[in-house]
Amino acid sequence: MKALIAGAGRLGTQIAQVLAAAHNDVTLIDLDDDRIAELDGRLPVRLVAGDACEPNILEHAGAHTTDLVIATTGNDEDNLVISLLAKRQFAVPRVAARVNDAENTWLFDQQWGVDTAVPAATPLISLIEEATGATDTVALLRLSKAGVDVIETAITPQSHAVGCTLAEITLPAGSVIATIIRTGQPTVPSPEMRLRPGDELLVVSHSATEQEIHAAFQ
Known part of the structure; x- marks a missing residue:
């Protein structure tokens, strides 16, 4: 954003x-x-x-x-x-x-x-x-002082996650999707939300690497 x-x-x-x-x-x-x-x-x-x-x-x-x-x-x-x-x-x-x-x-x-x-x-x-x-994002950002990372990843037309619901995505342990930015607007994610090309996701994790997060969607 x-x-x-x-x-x-x-x-x-x-x-x-x-x-x-x-x-x-x-x-x-x-x-x-x-x-x-x-x-x-x-x-x-x-x-x-x-x-x-x-x-x-x-x-x-x-x-x-x-x-x-x-x-x-x-x-x-x-x-x-x-x-x-x-x-x-x-x-x-x-x-x-x-x-x-x-x-x-x-x-x-x-x-x-x-x-x-x-x-x-x-x-x-x-x-x-x-x-x-983006209430969830900001609230989770408070955890950054405890060693939690906020990782951004984008959905491209080639991403295997296109068309999948969030419930169908397997994230690394200790990770959660904080918000999805769609057409410039932050959206609170729900399990039934389907990912589209152009979506930007903010993922909060205390253990996963940036590469592991990207791999879950790409």
Whole structure:
């Protein structure tokens, strides 16, 4: 999944770290050149200096091909403008925005391009779950501190798993499919779900190698 985060404050930076840990393609934008310079080399994400309220900056950051935009600036007006541009001008499939002032919550709706409005007091993990729609993935990412790996694999037209249900796939011991990204949208997997070419899977495992996970699907 490609994610674009506007606002490199504490919240935006933490979201970028978690999404990047799940091997997502993450871009982080901030108006403050010094903040971008400070983060350079510290995060496994693409950094863009500029005003995310400007269409040309969003375009430069890859908004035309991104799957998810999260507006996390400390200014509600900016978050609304970013959301509206993302949805209306760049047709981003999923847009989430932080609500800093509770009195402005009523503005954060689909008329402003916001799919998910998240109050500022919402815990980080809950915010990412709401934004991505991938509750299981984010919850399982918490296990990474205990030596659990998140491994990504893709289904190609040549994969032997094409057309199989998840129940028919034999995974290495200690592994579980956390989410399936289909047409850019994270989906909570179910046993009867059939795999299609183009599906991207995030598999959580505490013992299997990347090669073993790939072999289960390819």
